[in-house]
Amino acid sequence: MIDQTWKEMYKAAKEVQNSCKISNHMEAGGIAATVLSASNRIYVGVCVDTACTLGICAERNALFNMITNGEKEIKRVLTIMPNDKNGAQCGACREFMFQLMEKNYRNIEIMMDYEHGKVVTLGELTPNWWL
Structure with a gap:
């Protein structure tokens, strides 16, 4: 379901998504992510891709x-x-x-398809954590 918070998260991600070449060995911004924290604050991040695998995904960038x-x-x-x-x-x-979030990861909501309002939980997406 697309509520106002999902709309704000989508807008915030679109605002930072801007694919660009940083150097001959680095690009950034092709993928953007937002994370909603427990305090209802939205954090953003973009992917940083490097030739030597030292880059970072947009999601972890937002989490950092x-x-x-x-x-x-x-x-x-x-x-x-x-x-x-x-x-x-x-x-x-x-x-x-x-x-x-070892004790509560299963409840994290993941937007799978904004256009159709499809949301799953991390527990549904990955039901059996190795620990």
Whole structure:
């Protein structure tokens, strides 16, 4: 369901999504993500892609932004791909969210398809965490 908070998260992600070449070995901004914290604050991040795998996904970038600002609980995650579609986070981002919220990761809402209002929980997306 697309409520006002999802709309604000989508808008915030679109505002920072701006694919650009930084150097011959680095690009950024093709994917943007927003995270809604437990305090209802929206944090943004963009992907940073490098030739040597030292880059970072937009989701973890947004989560680092949240943690930098003193928060540690996630309610929602929204990602916008370069084709303006949404989707599930990669395994590394899911694992980061698991470890961040070990006792309550299952309830994190993930926007899978903004256009159709499809939302799943991280628990539905990844039901069996290795720990």
